[in-house]
Amino acid sequence: MTGTKICALNLHPDEIEYLEHKNIKLFNGSIGKQVTIQYGAYERARHCLPQVTLPKNLHEYNVIIIDLNYVDNCPYNEQDHTRGKNKTTKDYYFVCHKPQTLFDPRAFVLQTLRNDLVPVLKSGAMVVVFCSEDETIDYHFNMSETEHTANLYSFISDLPRHENLHGEVLKVPEQDGELFNLMKKHVGEANYHIVFHLPEIYQDQKYISNPAFVPLLLTGKRQVASFYTIHQDSGVFFFPDIKEKGAFLTSFLKDVAPIYLPKLFPEMVKDKWLEEAMYRLPNQDRLFAEKEKLKQDFQKALKDKELEIKGNEEKYNFLKQMLSCTGKELVDAIITFFKWIGFQQVIDPDSLKVPGQVLEEDIQIQTETGLIIIEVKGIFRTSTDSECSQISKIRYRRMKENKDRDIHAHYIVNHQRNKAASERTNPPFTEHQINDAKYDDRGLCTTWQLFNLFKAIEKGVITKKQARAAFYKTGYLDFIPLEARELGKPKELFKNNTIAILNMEDHPKVKVNDKILLVMKEEFETAKVLSVQIDQKSVPESDRGEVGLKFDTSIKKGASLYLLKAD
Template identity: 30%
Template sequence: MTPENKPLIYLLNTSKTVEKALSPGFNVSHCWMNGYKIYEAASHRPLEIPYSSEIPSNLHEAEIVVIDTGLREGFIKGHSSIKIIYRHTPSVVDLFPLDMNTALSNIFSTDKLQLLFVFCESNNDEVYTLQNEAGKSSQYQSNTYCFPNYYGASPSIRVGNRMKVVEGEEGIEIKQCLEKYLPQSSYKLVFQMYQGKESPEIPLLVNEAGECVAFLRRMGSKVIFFFPEIYDKAGLLLDLFNNVLPDIGFCGEIFPNHGSFKWINDFSYISLDERNKLIDIDNEIKRHEETLSSLKEEYGRVHSKDENVKLRAMLKETGDDLVSAVKWFLEYIGFTNVVDPDKDVDVDAGEVFEEDLNFEHNGVHFLLEVKGIGGTSTDAQCAQISKIALRRKKANQGNTYKAVYIVNHRRYKAPKEREVIPFNDNQIEDAEMAQRGMTFTYELFNIYYMIEAGVISKEAARDAFKQEGLINFRQSLHKLEFNHCYKGVLVYSLVIPEGGSFTITKADKIAIQDNENHWHRLSIESLQIDRLDHDEVRNGKVGIKVDRLVSGAREYYVVKA
């Protein structure tokens, strides 16, 4: 074959769209393979089927053979003296493995280098009785992957669509090409790989369990690509034949007229200026990768800090992990000897779980119920800890007990999408009457950052646990209304709401919450009304000069000195 006609590509059983895509640039021939037919099974009725095939007799001459094992209904029609006979009519007859045997026998009849692409969509093992024109019968056993015995290919049925490329540089160009065509693709078979350095295989794709669903295997002079059910087969093959395989060493002679000219940027074929710029680009990429790697390591260390782990747990966890996170918060704000009594419960001895956490502070014994739930709390869930406190009071009448209910509500939702207050009015009123405190973990999360920013104190947070009903950790804050920001002079024009029962002095601080929920505490440098300085302001609009402005500021408060 002249170089102009190479590679000769045979498409067996592929859709016509594949032939249409490849024909403009390649020497392509297409033929169908036998499929299957459904019959009414009958043990008393024999069946004879004329066997014809379109398999080309010169498959051994092709450089590339593509086989789609997806079964179609129907047999090849033609004149043939060969029959397939059954003593009893089966419910299904599948002739694809017989055609596969014919094709592979032809391909493996020579030592010519050939690429074989197999889209693995079916796997059947069949036994056939063939009868020739003279009436002589012979029995054959064949399967969809009837490669020569010494090469073997024994897939197992496994259906799914979650696939990923195998890590490693070996076969990287093919892996990267395959990865582009994974959307809407699926697999129906998995393959056992050979192990060891001398393995003739390169795994390309695996499923989530690590089972191989695509690989390349050398079989003597043949290179076989086993692919799953790729949605865009035409696109994949065109990409491989035009852009990938021609530049891979062992495929060079198969594609004498194709390639992406990757060699054109070799230093031997470019100017010195181009060479130097490519080296500069390479060095910059390496520098960037080193910087990025360093930043990722730094982020990993920050991300894994105990306080950050616990704060995330307060937003998403339930059970022991949530209890542990709340215990950490209580200790952070200064409570001591916080106990998780569930750890010491002996269920086998008949002991029961009661409160999740307890501690004593200034003579008060706090009992806490900590719950992580997908919805909001029921009345019974809110009240359970009060029952435990009453039983404990009855058993120890000299002690003072305080019940507190803490919930991580709608924990599968982002906290900003949850109810601002996860308790209804009746639940809050019931808690007030029962002298029970109630709060939620997203509020504790926010209070941590307010404490870190100096907006409220740990002491104030501890005192808040004495409250009844919905715990208000922010009693020391007084909200201001925004009027204007004078960026050039670092002045916020804010308004003390009508009826506000507080004053602003230079000794106070301004607390700002930004649009990412972060808190900032600013020092007051001066107070002005109508450009006149004041030491104290009780009402109305006031210009407050601060030490800095906050980007994305959305809420403003006074923190009293």
């Protein structure tokens, strides 16, 4: 970018390198380093210098960029804070006294910089500020006992009223233009540390926003976190703390700024007249129209897809609720699951409760073969014996009320819900609790099992009918289909776990093309048998003893195998 002189102050070295790589030449300046101060055993003060790097001809620069967020931190080095030459008899220094441990000269330097910026802006210039929170700092000097106070925003005259406020939720006002499009592109990577109260003017017997101050970003409460103001050939742009400042500035300086202040970017706008309609090349109007239509179609497709994603999240949110919620939210989520697997009459008894009635089971499922009653809990631990068996008392009462019907009782728990579901103890029931459940003809189950059961049904590993049948079992519900025959766990695995060695009985027989159910940590997969070998020879089916089975997929170590059926 030639013809436009740019001075960058306190911009991160990575951003400087990025801009230079994009052929944007600039002066890499500094408004001072933040110094960490340590004192000797008998020292109570340190002399400091600001370590500023500014161009002597700052008045000739067209664009001045100031990043108030980045500070170069360094430890105190006495040589850096000692003047080598001095033409006067006075030796001025900043003085830091105990217990001060940080020396930050930026506010003082920026206040001094104001004297240079005022005439620069009057003659035509652009100032770009990446805003941090405002900060007021007191300074002391060795040749004066007077305290001097400065703040980070003292370099700008007529700055709107402002206050420190931190956040990351920002939105772009609904306005057209290249600058607003650029803000939309980077709003997701921006944080704000300050908000502004833009001035108003009195017009038509009421106060309205001053049109000279244009908001660029608003917080969730519609506070202004970014704005710009332009007067004649000068402008000041206040941006939030944008993560990729190099990429942002490249687009801003090359594509946006010349639109607002063309005189500052003569090389960028000198041939702009060629873009007028009368100089358009053949087919340009059609191509631009087609381009615009593609953009509109893409935006519509993107919006439609976002709505589809939102609808899908709402439809299946019950799956996440089963793993995270407790109370009524958990009950409602499990009810939705039961309806999804095909149970027709699933109700929440609480919704039918009359005043004074004692609360009992959380879910009732009316079926052709009887009544399924379920107790639901969401807890941060595993279940106690009494929690597992509570449903038995309710079952006995239901059996007396329904003497001609079978009553199936289950306890479903969302256990250790403060942990990721995959990291929880599974199964979370003791051997004693599982045996008691079998003895009492009741079932135990976790919501993590239901979550994995949903995935297994979606993949076609288990049918909804098979899933419903599991709720007529007792003990720890494993959701293994009733027709599945257990083969055990492989004693060895070879060739990327596609070949398994098992010790097998006479029955069941495993043949080529049989479908095998794989169960590992409550998750379900299927595999197809490609070949059967005994003593390293291919055979049509398995027999008693050591058998090798080759599958069309890898088998996880520790998985249990079940024979489903041949294709």
